[in-house]
Amino acid sequence: MSYTVSQVAALAPVSVRALHHYDETGLLVPSSRSDAGYRLYSDADLERLQQILFFRELGFALDVISGLMREPGHDREAALLMQRELLSERASQLHAMINTIDQALDTHDKGIAMNKEDMFEVFGNFDPAKHEEEVKERWGDSDAYVESARRTKKYTKEDWLRIKDEGAVVVEGLAARMEAGAGPDDEEVQRLAEEHRLQIDRNFYPCSKQMHAGLGRMYVADPRFAKTYDNVRPGLAQFLCDAILINAEES
Amino acid sequence: MSYTVSQVAALAPVSVRALHHYDETGLLVPSSRSDAGYRLYSDADLERLQQILFFRELGFALDVISGLMREPGHDREAALLMQRELLSERASQLHAMINTIDQALDTHDKGIAMNKEDMFEVFGNFDPAKHEEEVKERWGDSDAYVESARRTKKYTKEDWLRIKDEGAVVVEGLAARMEAGAGPDDEEVQRLAEEHRLQIDRNFYPCSKQMHAGLGRMYVADPRFAKTYDNVRPGLAQFLCDAILINAEES
DNA sequence: CGTAAACCCTCACGTTACGTGAGGGTCAAG
DNA sequence: CTTGACCCTCACGTAACGTGAGGGTTTACG
Known part of the structure; x- marks a missing residue:
């Protein structure tokens, strides 16, 4: 056709x-x-x-x-995931703008003036010029998503099974500690969080602690990812995110 | 400064x-x-x-x-409300796009092709050219929001109190019928829904049944408006919306 | 008090992502 | 076989600025 x-x-x-x-x-x-x-x-x-x-x-x-x-290694799936990320970012941006309007309406009702910085703060994040760099930064030095697509292309079925098992060990470990009442700052939890980062780093793309923190935040912000963890244990996405953020802070 | x-x-x-x-x-x-x-x-x-x-x-x-x-009668508040509406529309648009991506990812995983129309459907609504007309249409022939701003500017404090009381009668009536177990198609509920429309028509701007339906949908879609009704009785926003839609259908 | 850095001004031409004809083939229907 | 709906390739127009060029102004500091 x-x-x-x-x-x-x-x-x-x-x-x-x-x-x-x-x-x-x-x-x-x-x-x-x-x-x-x-x-x-x-x-x-x-x-x-x-x-x-x-x-x-x-x-x-x-x-x-x-x-x-x-770009070499560009593929449809990687691009779609990237676009999904950017779109949901954009969506939360819009919600922030709506909040700014509500704020403007409130202060307008009361007849007072709004803080000048608050007035425009919400626009800042979506500067198209700045965006390109930010994307580069967020997805890593050499475009993590491209790197990931490049690497994963060569993986065999066995590689995938191994990676999945490795991941499951970490996730189950985290879930167990969470159920045992440990906080996200628990020593074992921290070890697992770091292992989580290293797995990504080994299997997909170079993943700094900073990037890992970004991922963590995404796990709770993005229902598509949150589901992956919350299906194992409700609340696990948030728990993992907290743990990652603590792990990232100790730099 | x-x-x-x-x-x-x-x-x-x-x-x-x-x-x-x-x-x-x-x-x-x-x-x-x-x-x-x-x-x-x-x-x-x-x-x-x-x-x-x-x-x-x-x-x-x-x-x-x-x-x-x-435009004469343009004021900040009216503009902010309009912008708020348009932004939240845009936000749901983005969510639709995210859904489209998810769908594309799913079909991609399964190795099947996506329906061509679904592939692009989601973009359609935000055609910038089409948008101007749509705004005109949605806000009425003579720019409802402008008309509203023009009229309300002349209202005295007493006018506002009267309008508020009129509105309260309808809202309380609806809440009472809802609590009594009536459906949104109840005769008295329908009378009140129509009265709701007429109040807007009299006090703010010419409000057709079609426009009213648009408003009704907004009451549930937009938390800012939903709150107004749900604070009176939880679920009232949805109830009112249903009633309005039924009232609008009998044209 | 001078002077350099950092701003500001007004032209004025360049750029991106198309819009909008001009002039002219192509194709299915009647 | 022609008419209307499409298609093509130039090629210039437009919106919303970007990017200097050439030249005053303000402020910090030695």
């Missing part, structure tokens, strides 16, 4: 001209042309387009998107 | 050049200049800037923002 420009434009929120533009710049070159020179988009082209649109929605410039999607 | 361009740029996520630009186009003209011709921004200017930034964040073009803020 293949689609012409107008069919794609009807399906996705993108103009015909934009498709021409993406073709010209090499961002999305249709995988074939008809005899008459008509652009024909395949299903795979549409998947690529979807990713482009997600990135665009997130405020990335087209050449940056181009770069991201050209 | 007044601020120079760089001070404003440090406070808010806006470049010096952008401030120049806003000045040139008349969107934000600083309320004074120093002897040397330096732009000096007052507190009021900063409030205006904050609003501009919210609108910009929402994807409005600068000339549209200019228009919105120039």
Whole structure:
């Protein structure tokens, strides 16, 4: 099945001209042309387009998107996970903005002026220019998510089983200590938290304590990840997050 | 207290050049200049800037923002409420996009392809071009929020008390019927729902049944509004919303 | 009191991501 | 076989600034 420009434009929120533009710049070159020179988009082209649109929605410039999607080891799953992260970040950003509005409404009702810094604080985090660097930082020096995709590609089924078992040992250990009433600062819990970090570091991508802390926060903030741990024991995601943060602090 | 361009740029996520630009186009003209011709921004200017930034964040073009803020009867509170609405809409949009990603990840895992329409459906709602019209539509023919601001400006304290009492009668009536076990399709409940609409229509802005339905949905979707009703009786927001939707359907 | 660093101003041209025709083939329907 | 709906390739237009160029102003400090 293949689609012409107008069919794609009807399906996705993108103009015909934009498709021409993406073709010209090499961002999305249709995988074939008809005899008459008509652009024909395949299903795979549409998947690529979807990713482009997600990135665009997130405020990335087209050449940056181009770069991201050209990186060696880039794959759809890694990109989707990254986009998911960024989107949920953006969502909490929006909630913060809503809070700022509520605050503005309150102070407005009372006839008093708002603190100037609070007025704009909420915008700060989503500076598009700053964003690129921040992404690099958050995902590690050499783009952790790319690195991860690169490494995991070579893993065999046995590798995956081993990694899963290693992980299960840590998770079960944590769950047991939690049930035994230990706090997140418990010595054994701390050892397991550090082991958790090292597993990521060994198996997926270089993971500093700082990055690990970021992950920890994500485990509770992001239901998709929280579920992974809370399914083992309710409250485990929060417990692990606390433990990670304590482990990260002792630097 | 007044601020120079760089001070404003440090406070808010806006470049010096952008401030120049806003000045040139008349969107934000600083309320004074120093002897040397330096732009000096007052507190009021900063409030205006904050609003501009919210609108910009929402994807409005600068000339549209200019228009919105120039409309007669435009005031800060009305604008903030409108922005709040649009932001929370945007937030649920993002959550929908996250769901789409989850779906894409699932189908990807299973090695099957996703429905092409589902792939892009989620983007559709936030077409910036379409948005302007939609806003007009949602807020009524003559910009309900502007109309509301215009009318309420003339209200005296007594007007407000009367309106509040009128409203309380309806809300208490609804709460009583709900407690008595009536469903949202109960005859008396329907009468009260319609009265609720008429009160808005009389006191604030022309409110069609369709618009009323939009409001009803907002009462449950938006915690700020839900609270107003749930504080009277838990579950009342949902109850009212259901009643409104039923009332709206019989057109 | 001078002077350098740090700001500010006004042009004015550059850039990104398309919009919007102009001029001209292509294709299915009647 | 023609008409209307698509498609193509230029190519210039536009919005919202970015990025100097050239030149005053303010402030800190020696």
